[in-house]
Amino acid sequence: MKKLERRSFLTKAAAASALTAVALPSEAKPKKKIFIHHVYFWLKNPSSEADKNKLIEGLTGLSKVPTIRFHHIGTPASTNRSVIERGYSVSWMLFFDNLEEEEIYQKHPIHLKFVEDYSHLWEKVIVYDAEQI
Structure with a gap:
């Protein structure tokens, strides 16, 4: 027993x-603090499908920056509520492991080349950065 x-x-x-x-x-x-970089682009010619496709092409190439963990290219959804902003043409959302990885992305040659080659397409850009709590 x-x-x-x-x-x-x-x-x-x-x-x-x-x-x-x-x-x-x-x-x-230490808890990993995921960093999100969300960019909204307003095109100079919002009705130009060619300009929108060109920007999407540039963003697709930009997704090759190695510090990006996940990316999403989007356009305004068909949702319609008073709190939803639908005036932008294309959105670009990125996930990084931390702020330092996002800062590497900002200085990366692929990112700098993207701005140089595609900035003529947009008239306005708004960025929302968020760090996980």
Whole structure:
């Protein structure tokens, strides 16, 4: 009887120890603060499908910057509520591991070349940057 109780105790103790070992490292590590860079472009010629396609082509090439973890190129959705901004032509949303990775992107030759080659297409750009809390 004593062996069975001891074995049960050891099994439960090992399980509790394993749970603690799994939980502690994630709490001990600093939390990664994902950085989102969201850009909205208003084209000089908003009715030009060719200009929109050219900008999308440029953004597709820009997605090759290695610090970008995920990218999304979009156009205004068909949703229609008073709080929704639909005046832009194209949006460009990027996810980075942290602010430092986004700063590398800003100075990267691919990004600088994109601005040089495509900035003639837009009349206005608004950027929303957000850091995970």
